[in-house]
Amino acid sequence: MSAVLRRNSDLSSAVAEARALYTAARPNSAALHEKAVAVMPGGNTRSVLAYGPFPTAMTRGEDCRLWDLDGREYLDLCGEYTAGLFGHSEPRIHDALHAVLKRGTNLAAVGEGEVKLAELLCGRFPSLQKVRFTNSGTEANLMAQTAARAFTSRRTCMVFRGGYHGGVLTFPLAGPSPATLPLPFVMANYNDAADATKVARDNASDLAAIIIEPMLGGGGCIPARPDFLQTLRDLADETGALLVFDEVMTSRMSGGGVQQRLGITPDLTALGKYIAGGMSFGAFGGRDDVMALFDAKLPHAGTFNNNVLSMAAGKVAMGEIFTPEAAEKLFTRGESLRARLNEVGKGLPFGFTGMGSMMTVHFRDPLPEAPYAASAEEESLRELFFFDMMAAGIYLARRGMVALSLPVADSDFDRFVAAVGEFVEARRELLQQKQ
Incomplete structure (x- = not known):
């Protein structure tokens, strides 16, 4: 200087x-x-x-x-906004990518890679009984809300001021971003148990989901107090809504994310960022009875959801490198x-x-x-x-x-x-x- x-x-x-x-x-x-x-x-x-x-x-x-x-x-020290956990040249991830490239990239089929990565994630995150893959954390959060709305037969999602759940799910203090999808959202104050309780109870009859980042990412890396998250867990149980943890960023905080660190288990979890070793990735999952909707009732498409690059890199990243x-x-x-x-x-x-x-x-x-x-x-x-x-x-x-x-x-x-x-x-x- x-x-x-x-x-x-x-x-x-x-x-x-x-x-x-x-x-x-x-x-x-x-x-x-x-x-x-x-x-x-x-x-x-x-x-x-x-x-x-x-x-x-x-x-x-x-x-x-x-x-x-x-x-x-x-x-x-930007770390690709948490997606760059492994740096820019981790040889084990590079080797996995080179190996899978030799076998072809767009196979239009299921494969062993997605099963292994799903097993790894379900074995680590307490809420994940079943999981599905997407291309980004944004998509993961959208699908988690879709699942909650279908499971509860309700429409409204409770979010928190300052929260960010993807490019089309952004909630500044002044209200939803113009880019946010026009879905029925109600907003509460982050780390304010009294306000969250009032908002949840006022909307209980149509409340499908309560979605929160256990620590705000874009909102300033402000952690949620454990007692506040427990209040949300209790409110979800009381109202019949599903509690969704957006752990797209915070999943790195332990082998099983903030939910494991604090011992507070949501109904659904959204993941993303680093898990595929720097490749495009997202995932959502949770309770078996909720995820069972995707067996038949709810379609979930996406050309690159199980792309072989992300699956291969993710298997090495989560199975060999970023251990608990x-x-x-x-x-x-x-x-x-x-x-x-x-x-x-x-x-x-x-x-x-x-x-x-x-x-x-x-x-x-x-x-x-x-x-x-x-x-x-x-x-x-x-x-x-x-x-x-x-x-x-x-x-x-x-x-x-x-x-x-x-x-x-x-x-x-x-x-x-x-x-x-x-x-x-x-x-x-x-x-x-x-x-």
Whole structure:
């Protein structure tokens, strides 16, 4: 971080200067963005990767390292928003993919791979008596809601403000996103048992499902309190609705996800992200009596649901690499890292919330226990943090989220803690102004 940046005590000027330095260092990414906007709305095909002045384009990855189009190297702490758990070059996954490619890709048939992966998942997640595969976590959540509506013969799904269950199931604080499907949703406040109880009881006669992330992902890595999740379990039993855990991100928190860690078992679970070793993947499953609907009554199509690449990679990823023991080790390491980071920002409106290997930076004290509408000042500080980390050669999500991958070493943790410490010192005056 330059001495010029250290002297800057005005937030808007600091952000402007950081953006200018970012731009000057990435002419090839800027040029690619100019080409992209001519053929894709916004210059991208994935909204989370869109940020100003233009997104950095990556050209290759190895282990937990990335290289951009301008030849700059980064420590990858974005972890493909939790899908990149195995890094970019895990040889056992590559070997599995190469082997299956030699046998053909689109076979239009059932195969041994999907059975083995289903057995692995049902053996690990307490709620999964039966499971079906999809191509993404979005699809998994859609099918879980479809199953709940069909099983209960009801229509309404209860969701939580700040929740994200896929590109067409997004629930900001102000209400559903314009991209969210026009299904009958009712919204409650996250980590607010009294509000959830009122909403559930007010809609009990038509309540098909209560769906929740055990820790908000896009909503800031804010964990649900165990007593709150237990309240939802009790409300589902009381109203006859099905409790759905969206563990697309949080399934990495133990060998059997947050549900196993807390001992709270939902009726249905949605999975996705890393489970197929970085290949496209989603899954939904749960109680045998609910999933039995798919024996005959409910169709569930999808050309690539059981594609041989995802099935082969998933079998190795979950059967050989990300064992329950590996999951527990990663969880413990992540908890330790977050504690170190919060010690760096102690006494300032700065810190990380999260669980295990996922965390997000916030610019407030105390740290939040529920999603919130960030102020313009907080958004500027978040942008500044992102650009300062990029300048330090550390790549994380633009929103400040970190998702650790297995190749990240203790020395990489030290590097990140040092970079965050430098940010806190260089920007201390701006952080103190926030107080």
